[in-house]
Amino acid sequence: MAALPAEAGAGSVAASKITIRGLSIDYVSEDGRARHRALEDLSLEVRENEFLSVVGPSGCGKSTLIAAIAGFLRPRSGSLLLDGKPIGGPGADRGVVFQEYALLPWRTVLDNVTLGLRLRGMPRSERDRIGRQFLEMINLVEAADKYPHQLSGGMKQRVAVARTLANQPEVMLMDEPFAAVDAQSRMTLQEELVRIWSQSRLTVLFVTHSVEEAVFLGDRVAVLTPGPGRLKAMIDIDIPRRQRRWAELGNNLLFATLRQRVLDLVRGAGTPP
Amino acid sequence: MSVGAGASFRSGAVGQVAFRRIERGVLGAAGVAGLVLLWQAAASLSGVPRYFFPSPRDVAGAFTVLLEKGILPAYLADSAGRYLAGIGLGTAIGLALGLALGVSRRAASMFGPLLNFFYAIVEVAWIPIFVIWWGYGLRTILVALVYVVAFPVLFNTQAAVRATPRVLIDAVRALGASPRQVLGEVIFPAALPGIITGFRVGAGFAFRGLIFAEMIAAKNGIGYLILTSAANHATDRTIAGMIVVGTVWLVIDQLYLRPFERVTVERWGVLRHAEE
Ligand SMILES: Nc1ncnc2c1ncn2[C@@H]1O[C@H](COP(=O)(O)OP(=O)(O)O)[C@@H](O)[C@H]1O
Numbered sequence A: 001m002a003a004l005p006a007e008a009g010a011g012s013v014a015a016s017k018i019t020i021r022g023l024s025i026d027y028v029s030e031d032g033r034a035r036h037r038a039l040e041d042l043s044l045e046v047r048e049n050e051f052l053s054v055v056g057p058s059g060c061g062k063s064t065l066i067a068a069i070a071g072f073l074r075p076r077s078g079s080l081l082l083d084g085k086p087i088g089g090p091g092a093d094r095g096v097v098f099q100e101y102a103l104l105p106w107r108t109v110l111d112n113v114t115l116g117l118r119l120r121g122m123p124r125s126e127r128d129r130i131g132r133q134f135l136e137m138i139n140l141v142e143a144a145d146k147y148p149h150q151l152s153g154g155m156k157q158r159v160a161v162a163r164t165l166a167n168q169p170e171v172m173l174m175d176e177p178f179a180a181v182d183a184q185s186r187m188t189l190q191e192e193l194v195r196i197w198s199q200s201r202l203t204v205l206f207v208t209h210s211v212e213e214a215v216f217l218g219d220r221v222a223v224l225t226p227g228p229g230r231l232k233a234m235i236d237i238d239i240p241r242r243q244r245r246w247a248e249l250g251n252n253l254l255f256a257t258l259r260q261r262v263l264d265l266v267r268g269a270g271t272p273p
Numbered sequence B: 001m002s003v004g005a006g007a008s009f010r011s012g013a014v015g016q017v018a019f020r021r022i023e024r025g026v027l028g029a030a031g032v033a034g035l036v037l038l039w040q041a042a043a044s045l046s047g048v049p050r051y052f053f054p055s056p057r058d059v060a061g062a063f064t065v066l067l068e069k070g071i072l073p074a075y076l077a078d079s080a081g082r083y084l085a086g087i088g089l090g091t092a093i094g095l096a097l098g099l100a101l102g103v104s105r106r107a108a109s110m111f112g113p114l115l116n117f118f119y120a121i122v123e124v125a126w127i128p129i130f131v132i133w134w135g136y137g138l139r140t141i142l143v144a145l146v147y148v149v150a151f152p153v154l155f156n157t158q159a160a161v162r163a164t165p166r167v168l169i170d171a172v173r174a175l176g177a178s179p180r181q182v183l184g185e186v187i188f189p190a191a192l193p194g195i196i197t198g199f200r201v202g203a204g205f206a207f208r209g210l211i212f213a214e215m216i217a218a219k220n221g222i223g224y225l226i227l228t229s230a231a232n233h234a235t236d237r238t239i240a241g242m243i244v245v246g247t248v249w250l251v252i253d254q255l256y257l258r259p260f261e262r263v264t265v266e267r268w269g270v271l272r273h274a275e276e
């Protein structure tokens, strides 16, 4: 519908996993009088097995976008498709990682990781075996029997990622997952995420207000306008996955150029390509 | 990091807490002893008839007789049975309604005003009607107890359910949880501290309500003992019954309810705090 030039050029390359067309979302106050438009006429495609970063200033509707795709919110208008089928509500095919970790405080780390498997009725021995594999992947095997409050922010977020992956979703939606984590852990987490995702067949939609993070992680970066959010630009990040390490990218010219370009777009100085 | 700091603060305070507890126990015992001495002196010096103002010694005598004849154990068992049945049933009803009203805004709008209306009418005001409907006996007492227990459990449960962090509910839904699984995995555990607080308040209301209801609608139990003994001028028995009531509550509250509440509320509180 309101397709932007950048999207029209790139959209046909690979199969579309998530298709968003003309999406508008309003928040309505409890008495029904006040309305606040969080997203307006947003169109966006997330391709199969891609890592799409979405960047925009805070309040532009990034969390709203995640909630809509996750099925927590109903659009006011427009369409939301997963594999061409309308999204009707939450489902295990779309995992979500929240900024607040959202681990269950009364469950151990292992039980948090295997939560989705338990909900499906998988027997304990089997789900614990799978859970431990995912704890191994995030280097937290020794924390299996701890409770979330005994972990640092970075560890909690790794557990939350493991919980989502153990549930084997097709899409992982991440809402500023590393924003509350200290700077060093954040860089480690970003590198780990690239590694984990390269080994999987996941489609990732990663929302952040950090331009650097968006460019470091994404195959493409979608820039949203300040609220109500629309798609302002789509930038391809042609940096191979194996180069996505901070030690290498620190003085990579292409990375610096792309980061500057996205930064200009977010700050309103640049024009869409 | 903040968790580590909190933990060390806690362990540092343990010695002090133990000392304060002993100090509090000693002071509490001294208070009781003082009152008993004062009472004995007043009863000995005043010279009024025993049935009008029995002394601690008289009361202790009555207590021994009640024990030896087996009256007190039997009546205690009667009261305990009613009490446990009443708080059990009342908690179950309050919990079910509280969960429903906490989860559904529509149900809360529909039944909220009605429940507040009934909450304002104390159970005492109902008892005359209950007696007309069910006579003097177990059923009337039970309904009165259920009535007083259910409200605090209901209101506390409802508030606690409302306060469940939205993000926890969303997280579990995104893992594929059904509405019932959301209730069991998130809402109920998150609301548990509030439910327990409501239960403790309700258990206290019910304990007072029990004695009152037994004075009106029973032919046995501690409340009956208190009323009939006074009517027969066995005032020492009445006071023995009152002391049993106060003591039993102290034991229930200190040994069961408070530690139970403290453990869950604190543990959940620490976890919740760390999670946010
Ligand atoms: N539950 C809500 N009720 C009303 N307004 C909301 C609610 N959640 C978000 N908003 C508003 O919608 C806009 C977009 O919010 P959000 O999606 O959280 O932005 P972002 O995640 O990009 O910071 C903001 O202006 C915010 O104030």
Ligand SMILES: [Mg+2]
Binding pocket: A062, A063, A064, A175, A176
């Ligand atoms: Mg947000």
